Amino acid sequence: xxxxxDSLQRxxxxxxxxxxxxxxxxxxxxxLPPPDLRSTRDSYVVVTLDQExxxxxAVVEKNNSPLYGEEYxxxxxxxxxxxxxxxxxxxxxxxxRIGKVAISKELLMKEGITEDTWIPIRAIDADxxxxxxxxxxxxxxxxxxxxxxxxxxxxxxxxxxxxxTGLPDPYCQVSILxxxxxxxxxxxxxxxxxxxxxxxxxxxxxYTFRSFEELTSVFVKVAFYHGGRVGxxxxxxEVNLSMAEITMSRSHNAWYQLCSRCESQSRSNPSDLGSLxxxxxxxxxxxxxxxxxxxxxxxxxxxxxVENLVDSALFILSEAHKNRSEMGRAVxxxxxxxxxxxxxxxxxxxxEVKVTSDSNTLFRGNSLAxxxxxxxxxxxxxxxxxxxxxxxxxxxxxxxxxxxxxPLKLTDGDxxxxxxxxxxxxxxxxxSAITASALSCPRSMCRVFALLKEIAxxxxxxxxxxxxxxxxxxxxxxxxFAPAILNPKLLNLRREFACPVVxxxxxxxxxxxxxxxxxxxxxxxGASMVRKEVFMASIYExxxxxxxxxxxxxxxxxxxxxxxxKESSFDIAVYREGYLVKxxxxxxxxxxxxxxxxxxxxxxxxxxxxAKGKPDAPLCTIPVEDxxxxxQVDEDTFDMKLMFQVIQKDRxxxxxxxxxxxxxxxxxxxxxxxxxxxxxxxxxxxxxxxxWSCCSSADEKAAxxxxxxxxxxMLGKKEVxxxxxxxxxxxxxxxxxxxxxxxxxxxxxxxxxxxxxxxMSTDGxxxxxxxxxxxxxxxxxxxxxxxxxxxxxxxxxxxSPGLCSSSTEDHSPGVRPKSMFxxxxxxxxxxxxxxxxxVRLKAICSLLxxxxxxxxxxxxxxxxxxxxxxxxxxxxxxxQQGEAYLVQ
Numbered sequence: 096x097x098x099x100x101d102s103l104q105r106x107x108x109x110x111x112x113x114x115x116x117x118x119x120x121x122x123x124x125x126x127l128p129p130p131d132l133r134s135t136r137d138s139y140v141v142v143t144l145d146q147e148x149x150x151x152x153a154v155v156e157k158n159n160s161p162l163y164g165e166e167y168x169x170x171x172x173x174x175x176x177x178x179x180x181x182x183x184x185x186x187x188x189x190x191x192r193i194g195k196v197a198i199s200k201e202l203l204m205k206e207g208i209t210e211d212t213w214i215p216i217r218a219i220d221a222d223x224x225x226x227x228x229x230x231x232x233x234x235x236x237x238x239x240x241x242x243x244x245x246x247x248x249x250x251x252x253x254x255x256x257x258x259x260t261g262l263p264d265p266y267c268q269v270s271i272l273x274x275x276x277x278x279x280x281x282x283x284x285x286x287x288x289x290x291x292x293x294x295x296x297x298x299x300x301x302y303t304f305r306s307f308e309e310l311t312s313v314f315v316k317v318a319f320y321h322g323g324r325v326g327x328x329x330x331x332x333e334v335n336l337s338m339a340e341i342t343m344s345r346s347h348n349a350w351y352q353l354c355s356r357c358e359s360q361s362r363s364n365p366s367d368l369g370s371l372x373x374x375x376x377x378x379x380x381x382x383x384x385x386x387x388x389x390x391x392x393x394x395x396x397x398x399x400x401v402e403n404l405v406d407s408a409l410f411i412l413s414e415a416h417k418n419r420s421e422m423g424r425a426v427x428x429x430x431x432x433x434x435x436x437x438x439x440x441x442x443x444x445x446x447e448v449k450v451t452s453d454s455n456t457l458f459r460g461n462s463l464a465x466x467x468x469x470x471x472x473x474x475x476x477x478x479x480x481x482x483x484x485x486x487x488x489x490x491x492x493x494x495x496x497x498x499x500x501x502p503l504k505l506t507d508g509d510x511x512x513x514x515x516x517x518x519x520x521x522x523x524x525x526x527s528a529i530t531a532s533a534l535s536c537p538r539s540m541c542r543v544f545a546l547l548k549e550i551a552x553x554x555x556x557x558x559x560x561x562x563x564x565x566x567x568x569x570x571x572x573x574x575x576f577a578p579a580i581l582n583p584k585l586l587n588l589r590r591e592f593a594c595p596v597v598x599x600x601x602x603x604x605x606x607x608x609x610x611x612x613x614x615x616x617x618x619x620x621g622a623s624m625v626r627k628e629v630f631m632a633s634i635y636e637x638x639x640x641x642x643x644x645x646x647x648x649x650x651x652x653x654x655x656x657x658x659x660x661k662e663s664s665f666d667i668a669v670y671r672e673g674y675l676v677k678x679x680x681x682x683x684x685x686x687x688x689x690x691x692x693x694x695x696x697x698x699x700x701x702x703x704x705x706a707k708g709k710p711d712a713p714l715c716t717i718p719v720e721d722x723x724x725x726x727q728v729d730e731d732t733f734d735m736k737l738m739f740q741v742i743q744k745d746r747x748x749x750x751x752x753x754x755x756x757x758x759x760x761x762x763x764x765x766x767x768x769x770x771x772x773x774x775x776x777x778x779x780x781x782x783x784x785x786x787w788s789c790c791s792s793a794d795e796k797a798a799x800x801x802x803x804x805x806x807x808x809m810l811g812k813k814e815v816x817x818x819x820x821x822x823x824x825x826x827x828x829x830x831x832x833x834x835x836x837x838x839x840x841x842x843x844x845x846x847x848x849x850x851x852x853x854x855m856s857t858d859g860x861x862x863x864x865x866x867x868x869x870x871x872x873x874x875x876x877x878x879x880x881x882x883x884x885x886x887x888x889x890x891x892x893x894x895s896p897g898l899c900s901s902s903t904e905d906h907s908p909g910v911r912p913k914s915m916f917x918x919x920x921x922x923x924x925x926x927x928x929x930x931x932x933x934v935r936l937k938a939i940c941s942l943l944x945x946x947x948x949x950x951x952x953x954x955x956x957x958x959x960x961x962x963x964x965x966x967x968x969x970x971x972x973x974x975q976q977g978e979a980y981l982v983q
Contacts, residue, residue, distance in 0.1 A: 111381055111382055111383040111384050111387070111819075112381075112382050113379065113380070113381050113382070114170060114379075114380050114381075114382055114820070115170065115171040115377065115378070115379050115380075116168055116169065116170050116171065116377075116378045116380070117168065117169060117171055117178065117203070117375070117376075117377055117378075118166070118167075118168040118374075118375070118376050118377075118378060119142065119150075119166065119167060119168075119178070119180075119373060119374060119375040119376075120165070120166035120211065120373060120374040120375075121140050121142070121152055121163045121164075121165050121166070121180065121371070121372075121373055122162075122163065122164060122211050122372040122373065122374070123160065123161060123162045123163055123164070123371075123372050124138065124140075124160060124161050124163070124182060124216070124369055124370065124371050124372070125159075125160040125213075125369055125370055125372070126159065126160065126369035126370065127159045127160070127161070127182065127193060127216075127368070127369040128159075128193070128367060128368060128369065129159060130184065130186060135157040135158055135159050136157075136158070136159055136161075136184055136186055136193075137154055137155070137156045137157060137184065137185040137186040138154070138155055138158070138161050138182060138183060138184055138185060138186075138193070139151060139152045139153065139154045139155065139163075139182075139183055139185055140152045140163060140180055140181065140182055140183070140371070141180075141181040141183055142167070142178070142179070142180055142181075143178075143179045143181065144172075144173070144175040144177075144178060144755075145175050145176055145177060145179075145226035145253075145255075146224060146226055146255050146256065147754050147755060148753070148754055149167075149169065149754055149756055150167045150169075152165045153165070153584060153590060153591040153592045154185045154591055154592075155592065156594055159369075166374075169756045169760075170756070170759070171377070172754075172755040172756050172758075172759050173755055174200075175200055175226075176199065176200055176226060176352070177197045177198065177199055177200065178197070178198045178200070178203060178375060179195050179196065179197045179198075180195060180196045180197075180371055180373060181194075181195045181219070182194055182195065182196075182216055182368075182369075182371060192219055193216065193368060193369075194216035194217055194218055194219060194368040194369075195216065195217060195219055196214045196215075196216055196217070196371050196373065197217075198375055200377070203375060203376065203377040204377055204379075207375060207376035207377055208373065208374050208375045208376065209374065209376055210374060211372050211373070211374050212372065212373065212374065213370045213371070213372050214370060214371055214372075214373060215368070215369075215370050216368040216369050216370060216371055217368065218368060220355075224255060225255065225330075225331065225332040225353050225354065225355045226253060226254070226255050226332070226353065227251055227252055227253040227254040227255065227292070227331070227332060227352075227353050228251065228252050228253070228350050228351060228352050228353060229248060229250075229251045229252075229267075229317065229319070229332075229334055229350070229351055229353060230248075230249040230250045230251070230252075230348075230349075230350050231246065231247070231248060231249065231317065231334070231336075231347075231348075231349060231350075231351060232246075232247040232249055232346060232347070232348050233245070233246055233247075233315070233336070233341060233346070233347040233348075234247075234346050234347070235310065235341075235343045238303070240305075241303045241304060241305055242303070242304045242305075242306070242307055242309075242310045243301060243302070243303050243304075244301070244302045244303075244304065244310060244315075244338070245299055245300070245301050245302075246269055246299070246300045246301075246302075246315060246317070247296075247298070247299045247300070248267045248269070248285065248296045248298070248300075248317060249295065249296070250293065250294065250295040250296070251265065251292075251293060251294050251319065251353075252292075252293050252350075253292055253293065254292045254293070254294070254319065254331050254332070254353075255292075255331050255332070256292050256736070262290040262291055262292060262734060262736070263290075263291070263292065263321040263329075263331065264287050264288065264289050264290060264321055264322045265287070265288055265291070265292075265294050265319050265320070265321060265322070265331060266284055266285050266286065266287045266288065266319070266320060266322045267284065267285045267296060267317055267318065267319050268282045268283070268284040268285075268317075268318045268319075268320065269282065269283050269284075269300045269315065269316070269317050269318075270282040270283075270315075270316045270318070271302055271313050271314070271315060271316075272313060272314040272315075272316055272335075273312065273313055273314075274312060280302065283300050285298045286298070287322040290734050291730070291731075292730075292736070293730075310338055311338050311339040312338075312339070313338055314335055314336060314337055314338070315335070315336040315338065316333060316334070316335050316336075317333060317334045317336075318330070318331075318332070318333035318334075319331040319332050319333065319353065330356065331353070332353025332354060332355070333353060333354060333355075333356060334351045334352075334353060334354065335354070336351075380823060380827075382819050382820055382823050383819065383823070383949070383952065384819065385818060385819050385822075387949070387952065388818075388819060388822035388823070388826070390941060390944065390945045390948070391822055391825060391826065391829075391942070391945045392429065392433075392818075392822060394408035394938060394941045394942060394945070395408055395409050395412075395426070395429060395825075396429075396430070396433060396435065398410070398442070398938075399435065399438050399439065399442050401934060401938075402934075403934075404442060404443070404445075404446040405446075405935070406933075406934040406935035406938060407934075407938055408938040408939075408941060408942055409426065409463070410446075410463060411836070411839060411935070411938055411939055411942065412426075412825070412828065412829070412942070413463040413466070414835075414839070415829075415832035415835040415836055415839065416828045416829075416831065416832050417832070418828075419461060419463070419466040420466060420469070420470065421824075421828065422466065422825075422828060423463075423466035423467045423469065423470040424470040424473075424474070425821050425824050425825050425828070426439070426467055426470075427439075427467060427470045427471045427474060428474075428816045428818075428821045429818070429821055429822065429825075431474075431816060432816045432818050432821075436471070436539075437542060437543075437546075439467065440467070440468065440471070440542075440543050440546055441546055441550075443463055443464035443467050443468075444464055444468075444546055444547055444550050445550055446463070446464065447462055447463070447464035447465070448550050448551055448554045448555075449554070454551070454555040454558040454561070454562045454565070455565070457551060457555075457562065457565065457566055457569065458547075458566065458569040458570065459569065465574070468543060468547075468570055468574075469570070469574050469575075471540075471543065472540060472570065472571075472574070472575050473586070475537050475539050475540060476536075476537055476540055476575065477586070477587070478699070479532070479535055479536060479537055479540075480575070480576075480579055480586060480588070481587070481588060481709075482532070482535060483528050483529060483532045483535070483576075484525065484528065484529075484576070484579060484580065484583075484588060485588060485709065485710045486528075486710055487521070487524050487525045487528055488580070488583045488588050488589060489589075489710060490521075490524075491521060491597060491600055491601065491604075492583075492589060492593065492597055495594065495596050495597055496517040496521075496600065497509060497513075497514050497517065497596055497600075498514050498517045498518035498521065498599070498600040498603055498604075499514050499599055499603075500514050500515050500518060500603065500630055500631075500633075500634065501628075501630045502630060504599075515633065515634070517600075518600070518603055518604070518607075518634060519634065519637060519638075521600065521604055522604055522607050522608075522634070522638060525580065525604060525608065526608070526611065526638070526643065526646075526647075529576060529608075529650065530646045530647060530649070530650040532650075533649075533650050533653035533654050533659065534653075534659075536653075536654045536659065538658075538659065540654070541654050541655065541656060541657060541658075541659040542657045544567045544570070544571065544651075544654050544655040545655050545656060545657040545659075547566045547567055547570070547655070548563050548566055548567055548655040551563070551566035552566075563651075563655075564647075564648060564651050565613070567651045567654065567655050568611075568612040568613070568647075568651055569612070571612070571651070571654065572608055572609065572611060572612025572613075573609055573612045573613075576608055576612075577605045577608045577609045577612065578605075580601055580604050580605045580608060581601055581602060581605040582601075583601070603631075603634075606628075606631060607631070607634055607635070607638060610631075610635055610638070610639070611638060611639070611643070611647055670698045670699060670700065670764045670767070670768060671696075671697075671698045671760060671761060671764035671765075672695070672696065672697040672698065672709075673695070673696060673753075673757065674693055674694065674695055674696070674753070675693070675694060675696050675705075675750045675751060675752060675753070675757075675761070676691050676692070676693050676694075676750065676751040677691065677692060677694050677696075677705060677748065677749065677750050677751075678690075678691050678733070678748075678749040678750070679691075679692070691751070694706065694707065694714070695707070695708055695709045695711070696750070698764055698765060698768060700719070700768065701718065701719060702716050702717060702718050702719060703716075703717045703719065703722065703741065703765070703768075704716040704717065717741070717743060717748070719768045719769065719770060720770060721743050721744050722741060722742070722743060722765065722768070722769050723742045723743060723744065723769070723771070723773065723774055724742045724766075724769060724773035724774055724777065724803065725739060725740065725741055725742065725761075725762055725765040725766055725769070725773075726739065726740055726742065726773075726777050726779065726803065726804065727739050727740075727758075727762070727779065727804070728740050728749060728779060728780070728781065729779045729780055729788075729789060731788075732779075732780045732781050732783075732788050732789075733749070733781070735751055736751075737751055737752040737753070737754065737755065737757075737758045738750070738751050738752075739751075739752065739758060739761065739762060740777075740781075741765060742773075742774070742777060747781070749781060773803050774799065774803065775799075775802065775803060776798055776799030776800065776801060776802055776803065777799040777801060777803060778790065778797075778799050778800055778801070779800075779801050782795050787800070789801070826945070826946065826949050829942055829945070829946045830946060830950075833943070833946060836939060836942060836943055836946075837943070839935075839939050840936065840939045840940065840943065843933060843935050843936040843939055844936060846933070847933045847936055850933075
């Protein structure tokens with residue numbers, strides 16, 4: 096079968112790599128059928144590739160038209176047939192599936208669902224829940240006066256399973272059908288294979304026909320069932336072959352996709368189950384080598400050298416792209432990777448302070464500086480945020496205390512004094528946790544806060560008493576802690592959405608924290624907010640006293656010290672975290688069963704640890720220096736799928752991922768964190784019953800029996816911040832805003848010509864050749880006619896494009912040379928432009944030139960290098976439904 100390892104191995108031979116990602120959004124559902132005993136449902140949505148769960152939304156309580164509002168993107172881990180969205184009821188003792196929406200891979204690849212679309216929810220028919228493929232061998236030969244047909248089921252791949260650990264017990268049943276689907280003879284069945292999704296069979300099924308016409312008139316049905324239940328055995332899939340379409344002169348050896356039963360049809364009216372509003376797209380991107388993004392990377396990094404930041408490529412990108420959060424996240428990663436994050440922060444802060452006239456509005460808008468610092472805090476401060484707020488947020492969710500203090504929203508049985516006391520209790524607890532956490536603040540954040548304070552005070556010396564606090568609180572309170580309190584799920588503090596009572600409590604606490612963040616040095620800062628919401632006056636009066644103001648000031652002073660905080664194990668972003676199932680490591684305790692437990696795992700740059708739950712203390716910590724490598728474990732070792740091992744110096748930790756995407760991401764994260772190259776060999780089994788299950792060696796310290804997989808090696812080669820991927824995301828942003836960039840270029844060209852006209856009028860020289868022609872500036876990107884013609888006629892057979900290169904062609908004196916396409920590569924160059932071209936115009940042209948080059952390069956590489964499933968002769972592979980490919 097074509098695997099991710101095969102794809103990576105082929106990609107290693109190409110210049111760049113092809114990455115396929117699936118992006119979906121689950122917006123909402125409507126008109127879900129009410130349950131029997133309740134008027135409303137508690138529901139959630141499970142997303143699967145075939146039948147493997149990839150994602151699960153939070154539960155929305157008591158709503159038949161729930162709003163989910165969740166989206167997710169992941170790299171496609173394997174081939175699949177359907178992306179399915181199961182709507183599930185969480186209100187009973189055991190969750191039940193209401194219905195589903197299924198989208199085929201063919202639809203995703205062809206057009207996808209690019210906008211939020213209402214799709215009817217259909218009933219779930221067990222016979223249609225089919226996945227996997229089967230390898231068949233069919234032979235026909237003559238015996239005496241008869242024709243003998245032999246059918247051999249060699250193996251199956253990825254049959255449907257029953258949950259993460261519920262492997263099926265499959266068997267096959269072969270039937271010969273006449274026209275009209277009547278059975279020609281009694282079905283024959285194989286032995287049951289225990290607990291496997293990839294069974295191999297040894298039986299050969301033989302049938303005798305009296306004539307060739309009789310043989311070619313029949314159909315062969317090979318069906319698979321799960322034999323582990325009493326009564327009707329669950330259907331796993333089937334294949335139907337027409338003997339008239341099979342070549343009889345040689346052995347027929349092919350893989351087929353399993354299909355649902357022909358007679359299976361859903362009997363429910365789709366409209367009876369409501370509708371689901373979703374978006375789903377499959378994105379196929381060719382990620383070029385890093386050198387292909389040098390023009391873009393240089394343009395962004397050189398923005399720090401531009402005298403006026405407005406004229407830089409960085410600022411132009413922020414102006415053109417509408418999603419500044421996405422832009423800020425990419426920019427932060429690029430400058431972090433280049434070790435220039437402090438210089439970036441200094442540049443954007445200086446620009447923001449320079450263009451702000453009132454210190455009270457400093458960093459209050461959706462500016463470049465605000466978004467860059469905001470995304471930086473999210474990236475490096477995630478664990479600091481969790482350690483500070485996690486316990487408080489959990490208590491609010493668990494207690495569900497009513498904190499409503501708005502008299503207009505009180506209901507019968509509510510007491511204002513009790514609710515006020517509840518709210519004060521939570522506000523005091525959260526504020527104390529924040530102000531006591533200064534020493535835990537990552538030092539990289541402290542350096543940024545120090546820059547904020549220093550630059551703001553120097554620009555507003557008359558307001559230095561207040562601005563030294565408000566400049567920092569505008570980020571740490573208003574943009575860091577307050578949003579996390581308002582929506583804990585957004586920043587991974589909780590898995591589920593808050594119920595209405597808890598949501599209102601979080602809203603009131605967040606409002607109070609924002610007010611505290613605005614106090615600065617002056618107590619009267621909360622007056623304007625009190626006028627807007629009078630019911631908040633009493634809470635502000637109790638919180639904004641001298642004691643609280645003093646503690647907040649001390650906290651802001653401490654975190655704005657460049658040497659404050661500490662370099663700790665959580666000083667940078669967490670690489671990977673989540674719940675996994677682990678096998679006990681208690682090797683030294685004789686007689687202790689090797690049981691499996693669900694634990695919370697977290698990987699940072701310094702350690703891998705696990706605990707009973709996210710807020711709990713670690714049960715075991717493994718320094719990354721002790722991790723020698725990570726590899727997958729054979730499925731038969733523990734009769735469990737998705738197993739991998741963390742190889743240490745003195746022991747091995749066996750862990751199970753929740754799905755194939757989770758497995759790939761954990762393998763990738765741990766491989767990247769290993770400081771040393773992986774060993775050459777490893778054991779793909781476990782040491783059980785005094786021997787290795789993979790090679791039967793009795794020596795526990797024996798060298799590995801299998802070479803390290805190329806798949807894991809290549810995952811380990813990728814950096815934690817994959818710079819080519821980040822830069823490619825910026826390229827996608829530029830693609831989306833090309834029209835704006837062209838508008839910017841036109842405006843900059845007009846300004847350049849006006850400025851030159853004024854200069855010429857002032858100088859009075861009128862010397863011909865010193866003023867560019869009308870087309871030379873405004874059409875700086877237009878290639879000569881030959882270049883345009885070559886670009887338009889570009890096809891996938893074109894030569895590989897090169898990078899932007901310097902033009903050595905001579906130009907007429909006094910005329911600014913146009914950007915042009917390099918003849919051999921169709922690449923555009925801006926290096927021929929004179930250095931006196933306005934800085935902003937040159938930056939815009941650089942971005943547009945990069946986009947044009949990448950458009951050409953991407954089209955050529957995808958056309959030349961895309962390897963479709965089934966093109967390899969190394970192994971059998973999947974085929975489309977209704978067809979098979981012969982194995983040579």
